[in-house]
Amino acid sequence: MSAPSRRPEIRRRRTRAEKVTKLRKRLKAAGSSGDRERIEAKLTRLSRNSPGQPLVKG
Numbered sequence: 001m002s003a004p005s006r007r008p009e010i011r012r013r014r015t016r017a018e019k020v021t022k023l024r025k026r027l028k029a030a031g032s033s034g035d036r037e038r039i040e041a042k043l044t045r046l047s048r049n050s051p052g053q054p055l056v057k058g
Contacts, residue, residue: 020046 023043030036 016046 020043023039023046027036027039027043030039
């Protein structure tokens with residue numbers, strides 16, 4: 001029996017990394033607290049499915 005292809009896994013990780021980078025950039029530029037809370041919530045949701053280091057500090 002052959003091993004499953006790693007291509008989908010690599011694509012998922014790459015897409016997640018791009019999304020996290022974009023959200024962190026938006027979080028740094030966010031002005032109002034409402035925008036900041038919304039972006040932090042998205043990063044928190046991503047970090048639940050992401051192995052490794054937490055995406056949001058705090």
